[in-house]
Amino acid sequence: MSTGIDLAVSTVIFALRPGDAGRLVLSIPLVRRTRDPFEGRWSLPGGAADATESLAATAARKLAETTGLAPAYLEQLYCFGAPDRSPSGRVVSVVYWALVRADEAELAAEGENVRWFAADELPQLAFDHNLIVDYALWRLRTKLEYAAIAHAFLGPTFTLAELRQVHEIVLQRALDPANFRRQIESSRSVVPTGEHVTGGRHRPPRLYRYDGSVQLVDNGPLTSVAVR
Amino acid sequence: MSTGIDLAVSTVIFALRPGDAGRLVLSIPLVRRTRDPFEGRWSLPGGAADATESLAATAARKLAETTGLAPAYLEQLYCFGAPDRSPSGRVVSVVYWALVRADEAELAAEGENVRWFAADELPQLAFDHNLIVDYALWRLRTKLEYAAIAHAFLGPTFTLAELRQVHEIVLQRALDPANFRRQIESSRSVVPTGEHVTGGRHRPPRLYRYDGSVQLVDNGPLTSVAVR
Numbered sequence: 001m002s003t004g005i006d007l008a009v010s011t012v013i014f015a016l017r018p019g020d021a022g023r024l025v026l027s028i029p030l031v032r033r034t035r036d037p038f039e040g041r042w043s044l045p046g047g048a049a050d051a052t053e054s055l056a057a058t059a060a061r062k063l064a065e066t067t068g069l070a071p072a073y074l075e076q077l078y079c080f081g082a083p084d085r086s087p088s089g090r091v092v093s094v095v096y097w098a099l100v101r102a103d104e105a106e107l108a109a110e111g112e113n114v115r116w117f118a119a120d121e122l123p124q125l126a127f128d129h130n131l132i133v134d135y136a137l138w139r140l141r142t143k144l145e146y147a148a149i150a151h152a153f154l155g156p157t158f159t160l161a162e163l164r165q166v167h168e169i170v171l172q173r174a175l176d177p178a179n180f181r182r183q184i185e186s187s188r189s190v191v192p193t194g195e196h197v198t199g200g201r202h203r204p205p206r207l208y209r210y211d212g213s214v215q216l217v218d219n220g221p222l223t224s225v226a227v228r
Numbered sequence: 229m230s231t232g233i234d235l236a237v238s239t240v241i242f243a244l245r246p247g248d249a250g251r252l253v254l255s256i257p258l259v260r261r262t263r264d265p266f267e268g269r270w271s272l273p274g275g276a277a278d279a280t281e282s283l284a285a286t287a288a289r290k291l292a293e294t295t296g297l298a299p300a301y302l303e304q305l306y307c308f309g310a311p312d313r314s315p316s317g318r319v320v321s322v323v324y325w326a327l328v329r330a331d332e333a334e335l336a337a338e339g340e341n342v343r344w345f346a347a348d349e350l351p352q353l354a355f356d357h358n359l360i361v362d363y364a365l366w367r368l369r370t371k372l373e374y375a376a377i378a379h380a381f382l383g384p385t386f387t388l389a390e391l392r393q394v395h396e397i398v399l400q401r402a403l404d405p406a407n408f409r410r411q412i413e414s415s416r417s418v419v420p421t422g423e424h425v426t427g428g429r430h431r432p433p434r435l436y437r438y439d440g441s442v443q444l445v446d447n448g449p450l451t452s453v454a455v456r
Binding site: 004005007049051052053054055076078079081082083090092094131134135138139142219221222 | 235277282283304309322362366447449
């Protein structure tokens with residue numbers, strides 16, 4: 001019925017990776033295109049939709065094939081379908097996104113055609129992928145303010161200083177430590193583990209974890225979005 | 229490239245319409261299918277994507293053709309792509325949604341094959357359209373609590389009682405009038421017009437309007453989602 005429309009799937013992955021001088025940088029992995037259109041340009045990992053696979057499964061498979069990354073879940077971001085977004089015919093792209101921890105990001109393949117970029121220093125990407133990343137950044141920043149997703153960047157336990165740092169990097173502004181502590185503690189989504197950071201410090205910081213009853217991805221009645 | 233996948237566009241429209249005993253009922257318009265698959269079943273208005281039109285424009289056109297409705301904006305809800313959602317081959321559906329005022333809803337065509345249904349009393353619909361409506365309801369209820377979209381159901385001016393009634397119908401619970409008033413007034417998205425309801429009442433209720441600086445649909449960097 002929809003003759004002449006190709007369906008593609010792409011993924012925006014965010015991680016906090018060490019940059020210059022050890023500062024953490026909000027980063028995304030990109031793949032260099034090896035054929036037209038946009039041969040040589042960097043682009044989001046992805047490819048053609050598969051007739052027998054769910055969209056999320058295709059997104060996960062393409063991501064693993066190109067970057068080696070395997071996030072525990074992907075959330076659908078948006079479906080991009082402007083008629084002029086590809087010069088070689090109509091392509092509608094369903095875009096997924098995920099956050100990965102720094103140690104997961106370390107496992108990603110890097111090479112001539114796969115590289116991490118700072119999210120706010122991207123080159124001119126293929127198709128409308130700059131717009132897609134801008135939208136993903138906006139969603140990340142909007143969502144971070146009301147949902148407990150910052151910990152997706154961290155391990156199972158973390159200090160409040162680490163959690164605050166995640167918020168500061170993503171929101172691109174300094175946060176008052178005392179206010180941040182009050183806000184997090186009143187949200188009740190973060191609970192003390194009762195343990196402290198190990199190592200010979202005089203007053204080692206307390207370790208916290210997210211309350212397991214808080215869902216990372218809340219899709220309401222949609223329960224079938226898991227990629228595996 | 230994505231051989232064997234058809235792309236469709238559908239729309240969920242919500243309106244508050246008078247039901248039995250004058251009570252307002254959260255309602256959606258459905259279209260009866262006149263061919264297989266699911267011939268005779270009710271379904272969301274929609275149809276095949278068009279190779280030259282934006283997805284939102286196709287959604288708006290199909291909606292106008294079948295129901296006569298023309299919402300001022302459509303927001304993308306989700307892209308549904310489970311491999312088994314259509315018995316006649318793979319169909320991926322990009323779903324839009326909108327809220328319309330009661331007077332707009334009155335203009336909708338109704339007939340043998342187009343009818344309004346109470347959102348919580350739907351028959352078994354074609355495809356996965358019951359799941360789609362459940363998800364749209366969940367999004368509406370979630371969003372109503374943090375965004376100022378209730379007034380999309382109302383005209384340009386309204387009383388606080390009318391606004392509270394919209395919230396009560398959608399959230400399916402009674403709200404305390406005094407608490408509701410405080411919450412709305414502190415949100416600063418609703419401002420008094422300085423006028424009152426006309427008619428010979430001793431203490432006519434004040435009229436309010438939404439602050440024009442509050443966007444109905446906030447899509448961040450996506451500015452191209454308007455349907456016309």
